[in-house]
Amino acid sequence: MSERDGGPPDVLLVEDNPGDVRLTEEAFKVGNIANTLHVVTDGAEALDFLYHRGDHKDSPQPGVILLDLNLPRKNGQQVLEELREDDALQSLPVIILTSSEAEEDIVKSYDLDANAYLTKSTDPVEFIETIQRFKTFWLESVRLPAGSGG
Template sequence: MNIGEDKKKFSILIIEDNPADIRMMQEIFKESNTKTNIHVAYNGIEALEFLNKKEKHQNQLKPNLILLDLNIPLIDGFEVLKEIKTNNKLKDIPVIILTTSNTKENFSKAQEFEANCFITKPLDYDEYTLLLQHIEECWFKTKPSHHI
């Protein structure tokens, strides 16, 4: 493994209003092998301000990955997803829907709005750990041979 690859930090935007879920994700990513910068938006307006570099977010880098809950206040997750995927500056950011709303309708709507992945939230810490380790393996571990 390339040493420079180990040092690279991945920026993750968590769009979630549940403090317990946020804390759990932060702790798990902190313990992971990948160095990450975690940013949190507690509602849809805050998420869009962060992504569009408004006000206090002017100097933020574009995240490498977004973890998006559908049931967030002010602007729901579907509207946030739609805004991301229709914005030429943002649409290439992978968006993983992480929600308790696992209905077929929600899955279809997330697919329609081009979510990269749809996952039902785990129920406990161990399941969350496995899920986030899987996300780390799938989304952070890119090898130079995969680039065109």
């Protein structure tokens, strides 16, 4: 069920590391996160999903994106830049979820209007806690714009 059906907004995870995908899926399960999690593994596929192209022509519009920076084909900052230049997608919340703690990545992500920057822990328990904090704030506390995800 998606937000357009009266359910919670879908979440798009853009992540190329299978281990991080599994941990995120586990965190959704453990945390009883009812939002549907869609996964794509590179930046170009993320844009196909969001623009309903190719294999993703029937994809739902997510209400929020969890975006890794270090991706094949198009990196996370290139994806974010393209989204922010598109009138139809520029208000879609994008949360950077990456292992990079580099100050230049943080600054550039916010310069490109990322909504938040979360650093992935290498410790599985801490990683799951990060996803739980994302859930508490972005999926339970924040009011998303009407039409996001639907």
